[in-house]
Amino acid sequence: MLSPSRRDFVSLTLSESGSYTNSKQWRRQSCWRKWKQLSRLQRSLILLTLMLLLVCGIATSPTLIEHWRGDTVGGNRNDGKPQFVVDLKNEYRSILPEPPSERKDYRRRGPPFLQNRLQLKTNVSALLGEENNGPDLKNADKGSEGGKPIISWRAAVIEKEQASDTDTKDTENQDGPASLAPESRLEAVREAFRHAWKGYKDFAWGHDELKPISKSYGEWFGLGLTLIDALDTMWILGLKEEFAEAREWVAKELSFDKNVDVNLFESTIRILGGLLSTYHLTGDLMFLDKAKDIGSRLMPAFNTASKIPYSDVNIGKGTAHPPRWTSDSTVAEVTSIQLEFRELSRLTGDTKYKLAVMEVMQQVHKLDGKQDGLVPMFINTNNGLFTHQGIYTLGARADSYYEYLLKQWIQGGKTENELLDDYLLAVEGVKKNLLNKSIPQGLTFVGELSHGHFSPKMDHLVCFLPGTLALGAHYGLPADHMELAKQLMETCYQMYAQMETGLSPEIVHFNMHEGSTKDVDVKIADRHNLLRPETVESLFYLYRFTQDKKYQQWGWEILQNFNKYTRVPTGGYTSINNVCDPAYPSPRDKMESFFLGETLKYFYLLFSEDPDLISLDKYVFNTEAHPLPIWPQAE
Numbered sequence: 001m002l003s004p005s006r007r008d009f010v011s012l013t014l015s016e017s018g019s020y021t022n023s024k025q026w027r028r029q030s031c032w033r034k035w036k037q038l039s040r041l042q043r044s045l046i047l048l049t050l051m052l053l054l055v056c057g058i059a060t061s062p063t064l065i066e067h068w069r070g071d072t073v074g075g076n077r078n079d080g081k082p083q084f085v086v087d088l089k090n091e092y093r094s095i096l097p098e099p100p101s102e103r104k105d106y107r108r109r110g111p112p113f114l115q116n117r118l119q120l121k122t123n124v125s126a127l128l129g130e131e132n133n134g135p136d137l138k139n140a141d142k143g144s145e146g147g148k149p150i151i152s153w154r155a156a157v158i159e160k161e162q163a164s165d166t167d168t169k170d171t172e173n174q175d176g177p178a179s180l181a182p183e184s185r186l187e188a189v190r191e192a193f194r195h196a197w198k199g200y201k202d203f204a205w206g207h208d209e210l211k212p213i214s215k216s217y218g219e220w221f222g223l224g225l226t227l228i229d230a231l232d233t234m235w236i237l238g239l240k241e242e243f244a245e246a247r248e249w250v251a252k253e254l255s256f257d258k259n260v261d262v263n264l265f266e267s268t269i270r271i272l273g274g275l276l277s278t279y280h281l282t283g284d285l286m287f288l289d290k291a292k293d294i295g296s297r298l299m300p301a302f303n304t305a306s307k308i309p310y311s312d313v314n315i316g317k318g319t320a321h322p323p324r325w326t327s328d329s330t331v332a333e334v335t336s337i338q339l340e341f342r343e344l345s346r347l348t349g350d351t352k353y354k355l356a357v358m359e360v361m362q363q364v365h366k367l368d369g370k371q372d373g374l375v376p377m378f379i380n381t382n383n384g385l386f387t388h389q390g391i392y393t394l395g396a397r398a399d400s401y402y403e404y405l406l407k408q409w410i411q412g413g414k415t416e417n418e419l420l421d422d423y424l425l426a427v428e429g430v431k432k433n434l435l436n437k438s439i440p441q442g443l444t445f446v447g448e449l450s451h452g453h454f455s456p457k458m459d460h461l462v463c464f465l466p467g468t469l470a471l472g473a474h475y476g477l478p479a480d481h482m483e484l485a486k487q488l489m490e491t492c493y494q495m496y497a498q499m500e501t502g503l504s505p506e507i508v509h510f511n512m513h514e515g516s517t518k519d520v521d522v523k524i525a526d527r528h529n530l531l532r533p534e535t536v537e538s539l540f541y542l543y544r545f546t547q548d549k550k551y552q553q554w555g556w557e558i559l560q561n562f563n564k565y566t567r568v569p570t571g572g573y574t575s576i577n578n579v580c581d582p583a584y585p586s587p588r589d590k591m592e593s594f595f596l597g598e599t600l601k602y603f604y605l606l607f608s609e610d611p612d613l614i615s616l617d618k619y620v621f622n623t624e625a626h627p628l629p630i631w632p633q634a635e
């Protein structure tokens with residue numbers, strides 16, 4: 001009984017199978033006939049649609065995308081390296097900012113680690129800054145694990161290690177990035193540099209700045225600014241191959257014999273400073289020759305009635321001029337070229353360079369119009385007087401005046417008393433006129449003074465100050481400078497930690513009104529981040545002098561956030577428009593030369609445990625992070 005039915009079954013199956021084959025063949029033939037009946041246009045349209053569908057399908061497959069990116073930073077877990085290296089690499093997985101329409105979590109706020117915690121543990125809406133007028137202590141308590149929670153001005157829980165009063169001196173045994181060996185952090189900086197360099201090399205080689213999103217370049221002076229700014233960083237990071245190819249370009253391609261207007265200050269600190277420093281580190285005379293060439297071509301800027309230099313020089317024609325709209329120069333610019341020109345005189349034996357820049361310092365030293373050692377922002381090139389008086393800031397247009405007072409004094413062997421006097425007076429002037437505390441957290445900040453009116457506005461640029469104060473204290477200046485340095489360092493760190501991306505905006509406004517629930521405001525126009533170095537720079541000084549590991553830890557967090565929000569997968573890092581929106585930080589498509597010249601160099605020095613790697617007893621950094629030697633004796 002079983003056999004027939006089985007046979008039937010088999011026969012039926014074969015028959016069905018056969019008819020299936022036949023019908024498949026028939027369908028194929030019929031399809032083919034129909035296809036042949038279509039016009040050429042119709043066939044093309046169908047083929048195009050199918051191709052589009054195929055491409056879309058592939059493009060939306062995350063696995064394939066990762067594979068195709070060839071982004072080795074994603075990490076190969078079978079590469080035989082210790083696990084922490086793999087995890088570290090995963091930190092670098094590049095994030096392409098999504099266009100706003102595709103954002104899924106645009107309402108979510110807080111740094112990513114916080115978002116994860118919030119999703120897992122708490123009622124998110126209860127902690128959202130924009131829907132909550134004050135800190136939610138109840139939920140914050142729930143979110144903390146052993147230990148008092150800290151409530152941020154965004155009404156979100158701050159991770160323990162971010163808190164100002166957290167003792168992170170010994171972080172070696174903690175889980176996560178804090179426990180990474182110093183060598184891993186150094187490698188992380190080298191990796192970041194290589195990634196930035198790849199973008200520059202692929203899309204902007206020999207040009208001033210990389211535009212990493214559009215995979216192109218921008219010109220400012222047309223002198224390979226990024227390449228020159230990055231030379232000594234490559235040397236310090238031990239990137240020999242990259243350095244060798246850059247040296248080749250400088251030797252063979254770099255020419256200053258060009259009909260081009262350059263800004264005196266910017267080309268002095270980036271080009272002259274970069275070449276001098278690379279000469280000192282390598283002993284390669286080619287760099288000194290190039291430094292002499294650009295130095296002498298910048299000298300026409302000093303041919304003014306007052307001897308206060310013009311802002312712009314044509315290095316091909318040997319002519320100089322102020323900006324079109326004014327005969328003023330910026331005070332910070334004319335007083336932050338001295339380290340470089342003084343060094344050029346020492347190396348060449350030609351005093352004309354140092355005489356020109358020291359004349360500027362002597363004039364500024366004697367000028368009226370300062371308030372307790374604080375200088376206005378502009379100086380006139382015709383009469384040599386301050387203009388736009390009554391406004392005092394440690395930010396843009398005045399910042400490096402203060403930095404160079406101290407650094408020239410150090411460079412010259414601590415004998416030029418006028419420089420020291422002016423520096424000490426200025427620090428007192430800052431304390432008296434510009435220092436204040438925010439509400440409610442009591443962060444110490446440096447505001448601005450405008451015709452007697454105090455403004456609680458602080459540029460990120462001001463974050464050079466903790467480092468400079470610490471450097472002065474290291475050289476024997478009053479101990480309270482170091483105390484102030486530490487307080488301001490905390491504030492500068494909080495300017496990063498309190499932002500949703502963990503990256504600082506260009507400018508913040510501190511709250512000083514009783515009843516304020518958050519300490520800082522960021523205006524819409526100030527939300528950008530240009531990959532600036534000042535906070536990392538100060539962290540480096542503070543760590544060198546105190547050995548407190550919390551400064552390294554803060555720097556490590558910042559580096560990771562640069563990697564999360566500014567790294568472009570195809571190479572390079574980009575400035576962003578909005579540090580308050582982690583879902584769409586809005587890339588600006590520009591990598592400033594100082595990201596390679598300063599930011600990454602200071603990260604590396606911060607994570608290095610070797611105090612002799614650019615010893616602060618032998619070198620003084622110019623304002624673009626190019627180390628110049630401290631003179632063995634007064635020149």
Ligand code: DMJ
Pocket residue numbers: 400461532533534594598623624625
């Ligand atoms: C750099 O060019 C220098 O650090 C300068 O002193 C200030 N601006 C940029 C970095 O922010």
